Amino acid sequence: MHSRRPRTFPPSWTVPFSSYAEVTNMLREVEVACILRGRPSDGTVNFGAVSRCLHELKRPDRAYRSIHVTGTNGKTTVSRMIGALIQAAGLTVGVYTSPHVLHFRERIAINGQPIGEEELVDACNHVKAFLDVRGLQLAPFEFLTAAAFFAFRAAKVDYAVIEVGIGGRQDATNVIAPELSVITNVEYDHTEMLGETLEQIAAEKAGIIKPLTPVLCGPMPDGPRAVIFSRAAALKAPLLVSGEDYDVKEFVRTGYTGRCTLQVGSATLAGVRLTSPAPFMATNASHALMTYDVLRRRGLVPEIDAGEIARLFGEMNLSACCEVLPGTPTIVLDSAHNASAATRLATMLRTTFEGRRCVWLVSMCRDAQWEQMLRSLAGASADRVIVTCYPPERAVAPQMIAxxxxxxxxxxxxxxESPDAAFCRAREAAGPYGVVVVTGSPQLGGYCRPLAKSFVAEVAGQP
Structure with a gap:
């Protein structure tokens, strides 16, 4: 008889979870354990264990159709947009994204709403039961991925839109057999895991391409694009290319929103309003609309009226993703967490808020490209920077950032140090006619969002 590998689970793993708090506490314990062992807490450590776990759970990921989304930036927004379009077609859809902004339940959404606490606990207990018997370990992201697939089956979704955690080829999500894959872009991020060149990073992201399965390729330099093209050709996967098969024909800023024209194949959708002044949001919308159109033409989703599609984009909640809350001062909530995203944010701020006093409120995670991000942000027209610490267990020391x-x-x-006090200080430093920009980590944007909304409502005299 083979001896079982020594268990290194925290004590809380020995009995079923009885509450949502126990789930989140366990995930934090394992996250710390991963970091102490030098393993990625938000990536894939044991791909084989994920596959075995899903097999034991009778492959919940095969109970519904799925869409797979990867890319350096924009994949969370694209995933949510795709989910909203599928839901508008009258289907039940699950969307799995990461990282979360406020709480873990956001990562597993059903018809646009975070999973309930009881449903999440149930899904996590089914995953945990397998691990306890087999004596296996999963990183927090792997654990939640398996739980998400189970929860989607339990909710009887028609579709699941699955966002890759890191890369693609060896990601825990890469067990699915999607109807379509999306690669939003390829830029530098997680180079210690994905490679030092754009071509190496592209090869990891191209790992989600499946044989004979359509794949969307977003804007990117020639080198990584060639890698995507080669992989698609080798697997005979139909390739749809941004700028050729679908495109954004124009983007015009109107106040703190934008309008664009989206072309998908021979069809044109003009005057689409987006709830963000950032041009890259139009590119995200084009990926989502192309995905829906491919599914529609294959008879996999019902047709949606063009007016309904335009209304959907115009009302879409893009929380903490280049979200602008008008007020005194105006507040911008953004989730930029790598150098390329920081550069795009800086460009948007220069063109949208030129001449206004701008105060940055920043915190950065240790596993992000925080030094490169700072260099990108330093090129923007900031008048003052407020450095805080959130989330405390993952943030770079504020003294080091400063x-x-x-x-x-x-x-x-x-x-x-306190994010609440830092937000108040940033508002004070910006003055009533200035702009406060919250960025550096999705969690900081999520933490400050209710503070910002409460402040805007108070100034407007709303209850």
């Missing part, structure tokens, strides 16, 4: 900032910019930086 030190690096001062080395690359003449703009003053001050440290306010």
């Amino acid at each position: 030190e690096r900032w001062r080395a690359s910019s003449r703009v003053a930086a001050e440290i306010v």
Whole structure:
């Protein structure tokens, strides 16, 4: 008889979860354990264990059709947009994204709503039961991925839109057999795991392409694009290319929103309003609309009226993703967590808020490209930087961020450890006619969002 591998689970794994709090506490314990062992807490450590777990659960990921989404930036927004279009067609849809903004339940959404606490606990207990018997370990992301697939089956969804955690080829989500795959873009991120060149990173993302399965390829340089093209050709996967098969024909900023014309094949959807002034949001919308159109032409989803599609984009909630809340001051909530996203944010701010006093409120995670991000942000027209610490267990020390900032910019930086106090200080520093930009980590944007909404409502005299 083979001896079982020594167990290294925290004690809380030895009995079923009885509450949502126990689930989140366990995930944090394992996250810390992964970090201490030098393993990625938000990536895939044991791909084989994920496959075995899903097999034991009788392959919940095969109970519904799925869409697979990867890319350096935009994949969460694209996933949510695809989910909203499928839901508008009258189908039940699950959307699995990461990281979360406020709480873990956001990662597993059904028809646009975070999964309920009881449903999440039930799904996690089914995954945990398998692990306890087999003596296996899963990283937090792997555990939630298996739980999400189970929860979607339990909810009897028609479709699941699945966002890759990191990369694609060896990601825990890459066990699915999707109807279509989307690669939004390829830029530098997670280079320690995915490779030092764009071509190496593209090869990892191209790992989600499946034989004979359509794949969308977003805007990217020639090198990584060639890698995507080669992989698709080798697997005889039909390729739909942004700028050729579908495109954004124009984008016009109107106040803090944008309007664009989307072309998908021979069809044109003009005057589409988006709830963000960022041009890249139009590109995200084009990926989502192309995905829906492929499914529609294959007879896999019902047809939606063009007016309904336009209304859907115009009302879409893009929380903490280049979200602008008008007020005194205006507040911008953004989830930029790598250098390329920071550069896009800086460009949007220069063109949208030129001439206005701009105060950055930042916190950055240790596993992000935080130093490269700072250099990108230093090129923007900030008037002051407020550095805080959130989430505390993953954030770079504010003193270190402030030190690096001062080395690359003449703009003053001050440290306010408490995120609540930091938000108040940023508002004060911006003044009534200025702009506060919250960025550096999705969790900081999520934490400040209710603070910002409460402030805007208070100023407007709303209850």
